Amino acid sequence: MNITIVAPFCSLPDEPYFNRFQYLAQRLAQRHNVLLLTSNFRHFDKTFRPPVQAAAQGRLKEAKIELLAESGYAKNVSLQRLISHHRLAQSLERRLQQCRPHEWDVVVSAYPLMATNLLLGKYKRRLGYKLIIDVQDVWPESFSAVLPVLKKIPPQLLPFARRADRAYRCADALLAVSQTYLQRAQRANPDVPAETVYIGADFRRLQAVPPHDFGDNTVRFFYLGTLSFSYDVATVCQGVAQLADEGYPVALHIMGGGPNEAELRRFAHPALHFHGYLPYDEMMSLAKGCDIAVNPIHSHAMQSVTNKFSDYMALQKPVISSQTDPEVRSLLTLLPHAQYRSGDVAGFMAAAKTLLASDGGHVQSQAVRERFDRETAYRTFEQMIERLTHE
16 A cells, blocks of 8 residues: 655654654554654754755655755744745645655645645546645644734634635544644545544653663652643742742753743853753653653643644653643553642642652553554554445
């Protein structure tokens, strides 16, 4: 079977993070011919992949990789980003125009982007493939949530909502990284097969990574991922710094980067450690050597089960969270955890002290493994593909 994965924000081998679609491409390539189409621009650090890198990574354990050109952008919320995504969509359309009918049997497409999914919907009848849309985020609808004037408008009337509905309706099947996102897509396209598959983690690979030995008894909080307006990392920095000033033996290790990194570094406290973007195994080694994960998401943000949350669940360590999403709060009951309100430094410190006193430690949860181990959970992708191709 010929399977194409369209994932504009996918990471590649030797890059930070270990992306859902990188894993999926490797897995499907064991039994099928797999083509991974992603961007020549890396969203997470705003740099371009050089052509030599594309040649060196042209095959991903038997999955072929092609890079689609876009122009790039410096800020996540900017006109420059919209222009860049438009150019990526143009690149995808040129690639679709080159395809022969029935060259692809199934396309698995990440959402966002809206434009790429609308194009895949436009061409699927002529080219004869089935389209599975995998909902990773509800951007740019989620941007509307940070604008107070839009808070009382029904979701279906928000900017971009109608275009998003058109994109979801292109799918022959829907997958999503959370039940919250799946329900959003199903409102537009209720009559196709639909499943939630959490982003999860490669438990086998994670278990092979040795924990970093820091060599002392400091209790280490850690944060993985983007430093941007959706994430309440400033509160965490202030809270950990104040705990340290009160005499608690604590530190915070931040692994990742983003537009707010420079601002956060201004806290400049000995208890705060910024590592920037790291290769996945190195990042996981540091995280395994730490003690308590922090999941600090602002109340206005629409994130649901994120990459970082999946990694936290796989690490199975205590979590401090400010996320209000009901699905996330339900999943957190599987681990030792404490909740605080975003922006509330005193609340964060109280939650931290609760976990510091509890000695929650590392846990082993079969329920976590069933939901978040990709080896098990990602069978749903294969089952969905087989179901569509045998209809």
